Amino acid sequence: xxxxxxxxxxxxxxxxxxxxxxxxxxxxxxxxxxxxxxxxxxxxxxxxxxxxxxxxxxxxxxxxxxxxxxxxxxxxxxxxxxxxxxxxxxxxxxxxxxxxxxxxxxxxxxxxxxxxxxxxxxxxxxxxxxxxxxxxxxxxxxxxxxxxxxxxxxxxxxxxxxxxxxxxxxxxxxxxxxxxxxxxxxxxxxxxxxxxxxxxxxxxxxxxxxxxxxxxxxxxxxxxxxxxxxxxxxxxxxxxxxxxxxxxxxxxxxxxxxxxxxxxxxxxxxxxxxxxxxxxxxxxxxxxxxxxxxxxxxx
Amino acid sequence: xxxxxxxxxxxxxxxxxxxxxxxxxxxxxxxxxxxxxxxxxxxxxxxxxxxxxxxxxxxxxxxxxxxxxxxxxxxxxxxxxxxxxxxxxxxxxxxxxxxxxxxxxxxxxxxxxxxxxxxxxxxxxxxxxxxxxxxxxxxxxxxxxxxxxxxxxxxxxxxxxxxxxxxxxxxxxxxxxxxxxxxxxxxxxxxxxxxxxxxxxxxxxxxxxxxxxxxxxxxxxxxxxxxxxxxxxxxxxxxxxxxxxxxxxxxxxxxxxxxxxxxxxxxxxxxxxxxxxxxxxxxxxxxxxxxxxxxxxxxxxxxxxxxxxxxxxxxxxxxxxxxxxxxxxxxxxxxxxxxxxxxxxxxxxxxxxxxxxxxxxxxxxxxxxxxxxxxxxxxxxxxxxxxxxxxxxxxxxxxxxxxxxxxxxxxxxxxxxxxxxxxxxxxxxxxxxxxxxxxxxxxxxxxxxxxxxxxxxxxxxxxxxxxxxxxxxxxxxxxxxxxxxxxxxxxxxxxxxxxxxxxxxxxxxxxxxxxxxxxxxxxxxxxxxxxxxxxxxxxxxxxxxxxxxxxxxxxxxxxxxxxxxxxxxxxxxxxxxxxxxxxxxxxxxxxxxxxxxxxxxxxxxxxxxxxxxxxxxxxxxxxxxxx
Numbered sequence: 003x004x005x006x007x008x009x010x011x012x013x014x015x016x017x018x019x020x021x022x023x024x025x026x027x028x029x030x031x032x033x034x035x036x037x038x039x040x041x042x043x044x045x046x047x048x049x050x051x052x053x054x055x056x057x058x059x060x061x062x063x064x065x066x067x068x069x070x071x072x073x074x075x076x077x078x079x080x081x082x083x084x085x086x087x088x089x090x091x092x093x094x095x096x097x098x099x100x101x102x103x104x105x106x107x108x109x110x111x112x113x114x115x116x117x118x119x120x121x122x123x124x125x126x127x128x129x130x131x132x133x134x135x136x137x138x139x140x141x142x143x144x145x146x147x148x149x150x151x152x153x154x155x156x157x158x159x160x161x162x163x164x165x166x167x168x169x170x171x172x173x174x175x176x177x178x179x180x181x182x183x184x185x186x187x188x189x190x191x192x193x194x195x196x197x198x199x200x201x202x203x204x205x206x207x208x209x210x211x212x213x214x215x216x217x218x219x220x221x222x223x224x225x226x227x228x229x230x231x232x233x234x235x236x237x238x239x240x241x242x243x244x245x246x247x248x249x250x251x252x253x254x255x256x257x258x259x260x261x262x263x264x265x266x267x268x269x270x271x272x273x274x275x276x277x278x279x280x281x282x283x284x285x286x287x288x289x290x291x292x293x294x295x296x297x298x299x300x301x
Numbered sequence: 302x303x304x305x306x307x308x309x310x311x312x313x314x315x316x317x318x319x320x321x322x323x324x325x326x327x328x329x330x331x332x333x334x335x336x337x338x339x340x341x342x343x344x345x346x347x348x349x350x351x352x353x354x355x356x357x358x359x360x361x362x363x364x365x366x367x368x369x370x371x372x373x374x375x376x377x378x379x380x381x382x383x384x385x386x387x388x389x390x391x392x393x394x395x396x397x398x399x400x401x402x403x404x405x406x407x408x409x410x411x412x413x414x415x416x417x418x419x420x421x422x423x424x425x426x427x428x429x430x431x432x433x434x435x436x437x438x439x440x441x442x443x444x445x446x447x448x449x450x451x452x453x454x455x456x457x458x459x460x461x462x463x464x465x466x467x468x469x470x471x472x473x474x475x476x477x478x479x480x481x482x483x484x485x486x487x488x489x490x491x492x493x494x495x496x497x498x499x500x501x502x503x504x505x506x507x508x509x510x511x512x513x514x515x516x517x518x519x520x521x522x523x524x525x526x527x528x529x530x531x532x533x534x535x536x537x538x539x540x541x542x543x544x545x546x547x548x549x550x551x552x553x554x555x556x557x558x559x560x561x562x563x564x565x566x567x568x569x570x571x572x573x574x575x576x577x578x579x580x581x582x583x584x585x586x587x588x589x590x591x592x593x594x595x596x597x598x599x600x601x602x603x604x605x606x607x608x609x610x611x612x613x614x615x616x617x618x619x620x621x622x623x624x625x626x627x628x629x630x631x632x633x634x635x636x637x638x639x640x641x642x643x644x645x646x647x648x649x650x651x652x653x654x655x656x657x658x659x660x661x662x663x664x665x666x667x668x669x670x671x672x673x674x675x676x677x678x679x680x681x682x683x684x685x686x687x688x689x690x691x692x693x694x695x696x697x698x699x700x701x702x703x704x705x706x707x708x709x710x711x712x713x714x715x716x717x718x719x720x721x722x723x724x725x726x727x728x729x730x731x732x733x734x735x736x737x738x739x740x741x742x743x744x745x746x747x748x749x750x751x752x753x754x755x756x757x758x759x760x761x762x763x764x765x766x767x768x769x770x771x772x773x774x775x776x777x778x779x780x781x782x783x784x785x786x787x788x789x790x791x792x793x794x795x796x797x798x799x800x801x802x803x804x805x806x807x808x809x810x811x812x813x814x815x816x817x818x819x820x821x822x823x824x825x826x827x828x829x830x831x832x833x834x835x836x837x838x839x840x841x842x843x844x845x846x847x848x849x850x851x852x853x854x855x856x857x858x859x860x861x862x863x864x865x866x867x868x869x870x871x872x873x874x875x876x877x878x879x880x881x882x883x884x885x886x887x888x889x890x891x892x893x894x895x896x897x898x899x900x901x902x903x904x905x906x907x908x909x910x911x912x913x914x915x916x917x918x919x920x921x922x923x924x925x926x927x928x
Contacts, residue, residue, distance in 0.1 A: 138821040167787035
């Protein structure tokens, strides 16, 4: 997390200076051409076209670095849909060299898109370094986006930053970090997530349920009455949907949900019933339905 | 002719003016004001009291038992008597009688102007009452031996009010003599061994023979108002912002008089040496009893000195002893449970009574607790001590002086919001103390939430000024405590910690990684980032260049820095000062790149130009570069 990043900016600088993009004056005919090319590439990518060629990637890189903000945003979007891991470097380069918040956001979104498509490349070192920087940015939206991309990188070096951002002051950033850690199955994040749940942090309820061990479930249930019941219901509701939970335990948890007040508890039961395949006749499904019927009768 | 006529006119005017002046002089009641012989002779008539024989405190009680007056014997630690009483103005004790003010004899809300009550000191029984007439206003009283002296102002008609001095028999309340005062602008008297002193018209102190009411002399304070007179075994004093020992040298009192004293005290202390006796409301038990200076004097010839070179400050729950010459704090005592509603310096002990019925005594030299008694369940409104020279035998040696560090810290941490100036003083005083423990306390203080901004600033200044190289580990530990919502941990006060680190210079270089780590944390404010950058330069932290470069990269195009690029400029300056030629290239790039914050670009253009190598290296940009 605190490893040296001595070359981040120099790395970006070397790349940008070699292309000379950052010395470009306000929009020129060249950038207009790049803009037009960007739109084409974006359209192709959206249509599920073949990966962009290196020359086109280079063209988008230039647009990304050029003064024209709108063209840069288009270029970022096009790189996110480029269908090739070669699109990663220009985006990382932009972030490393620094950009306006809007441009940085679009670059992070594009990286997230590449991440969704598993196109963040084999050696993520530079990407990790840059994302760690933006995970500590003063703007919460940039942090949240950086966290999202970090979650897509399977490299274990991403974990400390994600763990650290579980303690972020911004709820959205905490929620993103929790989702990213849960998505990676980071069980060691459960105690911190539980600490947040105890503080009533709704954003960690579902992620915690994804990685919670059975011994944590009674502790979550005991939070009823101390925090919003809806948050407890959400956590337990997510937990019962997990395939690895024994059905007997599911029944106990569902009954706990049934005792909780509010629409979130009803929703958790409904969602559980809906999540079980029609042909699956497991006892917990009947129990959930029974609890729902009882809630309906009581109301 | 014309000139002669003019001379005559001017002459006439002067004669007329002179005549008026002479007429005024002829009728002035203060013709002998400042006459040293008169005052010296009057003071010589005043006899010092005999050796002390009592150790009493008179307690004005409230609460469920209703309004009462009680006498408590400090020596025997027992309550002597309690009487139902609605006490308004302070108790004054004489030889066998005590006097106090009360509501009108018709009770609260009656049209009467209140009354003076005389009680037997041994039982508290009422001996007499003297109701004030509707036109009379009581300014105060003094008791001397078997006589009580009242100063009263009377408004009889459309003219100015008049003042009068009355002597009553202390046992019967019967008037012995009555004397009109030359002015209606009067104040409460003081009496000592047959001599009465009455402040008048703010500047004068008139001296009377207590037996006959004959005027003996007039002291004149020429530089300070004389708002009080106070009788002590060591003499009679007058003054306001300082003290004049009444005598030949202070018959005409100036701050240069040998009989003048004032203590050097910190800013939070109100320079109240005694009550303003021109204000009758100050004769009641009130907040003024909880916030004032306690002092006693030793007299060498006509030259007074504060006893032991100390003055004591009672500030609600706290007592302080200060060296009167240097203003240095000698000790501080915290009465943790409730305000001390009354206090007195007996000469051998600082005595106090708290609102919840605790009676305490402190050693004047060390501040050690030397006396303690309790009146469980009582609510004390006020108290008057009649315990000259009282100090429990051997108690000072047995008790431990208060821990100054702990007490100052308790004052600072006290949630009571009434003492902002006192807290600032406590922080400053704490900062003056040596040792790692103090550095730790200051770090702790600046890390606390809810601290008043001024207190935070003061604590920060003290921490920075300490330059405590022996506490690097404490600073490092504080810097490592990053904010964490999950752990309910707030960010450390990085801005001040950075200044403290920077103030240490290269000695603190080992802290660079911990400091630089904050540049990449979202909770680090731009102001703190700027301080970090400056501190990294001050400690010569070349190893932190990557963090500085990263900071510049991430924020240099951030629009939020357009308005105030201070942090970016500081980081750029740090890179320029700590970095090498490659860093100049980086900064050149930032200066030319159009998205870089305008303020940073402008600064860089100038800074790179100012520091350009004479030969080789990148060419400094021009002012229009990148535009």
